[in-house]
Amino acid sequence: MNVITAMEILRAKGYKHTDKRKDLLELFAKEKRYLTAKEVLEAMKPLYPGLSFDTIYRNLSLFDELEIIEVTELEGEKRYRFGCATNDHHHHLICLTCGKTKHVHVCPMNEVAVKKNDFYVTGHKFEVYGYCANCME
Structure with missing residues (x-):
């Protein structure tokens, strides 16, 4: 964006x-x-x-x-x-100190088995929190 x-x-x-x-x-x-x-x-x-x-x-x-x-x-x-400038499906690593983010192009939803008649998924969010290299120093 x-x-x-x-x-x-x-x-x-x-x-x-x-x-x-x-x-x-x-x-x-x-x-x-x-x-x-x-x-x-x-x-x-x-x-x-x-x-x-x-x-x-x-x-x-x-x-x-x-x-x-x-x-x-x-x-x-x-x-x-x-909002991200990229339209491809991705998630984020988020630094807890400075708030900067990095894209993760792996989706854990690919591993989640959801039966179509059991539950209808409309969206999901996956974020990993930690510290970037600059903030760890």
């Missing part, structure tokens, strides 16, 4: 182009890692001093609904990042 594509998705779904939304998307493009809503608010405050958590959460929820961003939960807190 990139800012231009994200803005096109918003426009196609009938949402307004605003500088706040564009700046928020540019933050995700720059960071390339999972961010908490608090980190997003702190990064945006210099540009928009009166910005509230409500505005941040509303836009994050919209971006999630439109599949512009991905959401995960670490240590009981939701974290957000741009």
